[in-house]
Amino acid sequence: MLYEALRRNQRRTYLLMGFFALLLASVGAAVGYVMGDTRLGLGLGLIFAAFYLPFTYATASWQVLNLAGAREVSEEEYPELHHVVEELALAARMPKPKVYVVDDPAPNAFAVGLRPEAGAVAFTTGLLQLLDREALEGVAAHELSHLRNGDSRLMTLAIALVGVIVLLSDLGQRLLFYGGLFSGGREERRDRDRSGLDALLYVVAVLLLLLAPLAAVLTQFALSRNREFQADASAVDLTRNPQGLIKALTLLKEHHATVKRATPATAGMYIVHPFKEGEGSFWAGLFSTHPPIEERIRRLQEM
Incomplete structure (x- = not known):
């Protein structure tokens, strides 16, 4: 499956x-x-x-990190986060990406980088406070999968x-x-x-x-939603443990909040949609950069 x-x-x-x-x-x-x-x-x-x-x-990459207000952090500042990212990078046989933190209580994360060797992963302080190590591994594996799959490019x-x-x-x-x-x-x-x-x-x-501009935007959003499903599946392939990402997505759904410095241009980079509004309807789904969290969890449970 x-x-x-x-x-x-x-x-x-x-x-x-x-x-x-x-x-x-x-x-x-x-x-x-x-x-x-x-x-x-x-x-x-x-x-x-x-x-x-x-x-x-x-x-x-510079634009996304700058707009998000992300800052690169050392292993001394966030040892567990660095260890998780390093272990997953070794498992994925890819260079360890740079690690960034965004000072924001809304739990979320994203990855940027046109090549794995020039990649970076960023996590909000809200996400780091909310998740245990298993759930954090699921999120980090999802973001590293974006880099490994070439999704940012x-x-x-x-x-x-x-x-x-x-x-x-x-x-x-x-x-x-x-x-x-x-x-x-x-x-x-x-x-x-x-x-x-x-x-x-x-x-x-x-x-x-x-009509071409509308069709192009809708295609971009459809592509973004598909890449989220792909990164979820790749994360399970990397960790061999779907429960970590299932736990993380469940908690992210329960604690869904707007990321302060997120913009419509950067929304597709986050692991879950960084805005609270615009969920639920069919039309909102067409214009969403992310598939419903419930659908992502359902697919993970079937793996």
Whole structure:
């Protein structure tokens, strides 16, 4: 059951990333259609991605740690925490990540790092006070699994792709509704008969430009939820003890509180959603970066 869950989650990740790539190409084509040259729109998409991706990659970890107010701590300050992280890193055959603590009574944790050797794990003081060693091992294994599975890199890529899609969609809408550069291609299209295939392509292009940002955000959230399930399963594979993470998630659900310095941009990094509001409804679930804790516990109990 454990390895089937890992394979199932990996397949879903590939499908979601494939949809991301298709959506980006479709938006680029739609912008190009508005300009009068589809290849030009696809080229713009590649140019935007070429500039946006490196910037996002270069600053992602620093931004998350800085926004969270995390500080690196020594083994002398938090010996048990360091020992837990070190033991799990050895078991996972990966370098020990840097250990950070966030001064916040809300129990939570997150991991950042585009590569395992440059990774960091952070725990709030509220979480360290709440959990015993077994539960702490479950949380630490979950966060190290994010680093080992490349989730921070994957989610950074997803965030960057959302940014590119939003920028391209905004450019296309401005060209479509407000005029400007490349007006010649649009004037030529206005002179054409709007019947048949051209009319259909025009409608599809408009719908893509309007709906692509929402579709990109929903895909990012779906990817984030899937990676949480994947990290849960990987944590069990690492510790061989699902009860530690089950105990931790149960306590986190009971003591759910808003993390003071969490932001919508960093919410997906935490082990549980860092805000109290917006839970329970179907629509809230679609726009959530995390699956319901009850569902995560249920799946862990089946492993």
